[in-house]
Amino acid sequence: MVRAVYPGSFDPLHNGHVDVIRRASRLFGHLTVAVVHNPLKSDGLFTIDERAAMVRETVAGMPDVDVATFQGLLVGFMREIGATVIVKGLRAISDYEYELQMAHLNRQIDRDVETLFVMTATRWSYLSSTRVREIAGLGADVTKLVPPATLRRLRRRFGAPTAVPAPTTS
Ligand code: PNS
Numbered sequence: 001m002v003r004a005v006y007p008g009s010f011d012p013l014h015n016g017h018v019d020v021i022r023r024a025s026r027l028f029g030h031l032t033v034a035v036v037h038n039p040l041k042s043d044g045l046f047t048i049d050e051r052a053a054m055v056r057e058t059v060a061g062m063p064d065v066d067v068a069t070f071q072g073l074l075v076g077f078m079r080e081i082g083a084t085v086i087v088k089g090l091r092a093i094s095d096y097e098y099e100l101q102m103a104h105l106n107r108q109i110d111r112d113v114e115t116l117f118v119m120t121a122t123r124w125s126y127l128s129s130t131r132v133r134e135i136a137g138l139g140a141d142v143t144k145l146v147p148p149a150t151l152r153r154l155r156r157r158f159g160a161p162t163a164v165p166a167p168t169t170s
Helices: 016-023 048-059 074-081 093-109 129-137 148-158
Strands: 001-006 030-035 063-069 087-088 114-120
Touching: 001 016, 001 074, 016 048, 016 074, 016 087, 016 093, 016 114, 030 048, 030 074, 048 063, 074 093, 074 148, 087 093, 129 148
Parallel strands: 001 030, 001 087, 030 063, 087 114
Antiparallel strands: none
């Protein structure tokens, strides 16, 4: 059975992530969504535990998917749980260089690890956690962009959206 890990900051989890989780979970015997602090990014809106909780609520009911947090090297965590595949989502060519560098480095550290990219669904290709944080904080309605577990926490943090229409999704 091939065990895969989908690592990320997930600050917060949005529908693009959920799409990758669903599709990747069909490819592997087991998928662990690993929430981790990215030292290259700022402190973040939600704590690691809050992010893990929103992922956990969202994947409840998805067979063979679990959620974990870890500190330290991704490949070290993968060794601990017996995972050999890293799943990452690719939205656009702009993601490619960053992801390619990480894929090569991870393989450099651990030869047994492979990174597989899932192309983000077209309808979510413009979506990022950074933009979700930004527009939710400015009062936009992000109902159509994030799962309910994220929406609830964003509302708790920022209050109800102000009089801006919900974005239409195509
Ligand atoms: O969602 P992100 O922030 O783009 O995900 C980046 C993440 C968390 C996958 C990456 O920073 C990571 O793997 N961090 C764990 C520490 C590590 O192993 N760093 C070396 C990566 S080459």
